[in-house]
Amino acid sequence: PFKDNDGGLAVQEAKPKLKRPPLYKVMLLNDDFTPMDFVVEILTNFFGMNEDRATQVMLQVHTQGVGVCGTYTKDVAETKVHIVNDYSREHQHPLMCTMEEA
Ligand code: TYC
Numbered sequence: 001p002f003k004d005n006d007g008g009l010a011v012q013e014a015k016p017k018l019k020r021p022p023l024y025k026v027m028l029l030n031d032d033f034t035p036m037d038f039v040v041e042i043l044t045n046f047f048g049m050n051e052d053r054a055t056q057v058m059l060q061v062h063t064q065g066v067g068v069c070g071t072y073t074k075d076v077a078e079t080k081v082h083i084v085n086d087y088s089r090e091h092q093h094p095l096m097c098t099m100e101e102a
Helices: 036-047 051-064 074-090
Strands: 023-029 066-073 096-101
Touching (some): 023 036, 023 051, 023 074, 036 051, 036 066, 036 074, 051 066, 066 074, 074 096
Antiparallel strands (some): 023 066, 023 096
């Protein structure tokens, strides 16, 4: 608040600019070598899916080449991608996790 011309109190009204943050899809890519069980393990451990949902998504990737694991803000999506790729490399699987703006 501040004193306006006639000495009264005035308040500067700021338009609340609440833009929603852009969202990113985190995706798995198919390959010929990563075991199906390992992909299901990734989807249950890092994306909070139950066994049935994880199996559906794994088969979607296996047959279509790509599948969405979830949609997150940029920071969370980047962290998921790194964790999944590090974990896959640690286990010597070529599984690729990527992200793109939703
Ligand atoms: N295509 C793999 C196989 O036949 C399974 C697989 C599924 C690999 C999903 C990667 O993101 C993937 N063992």
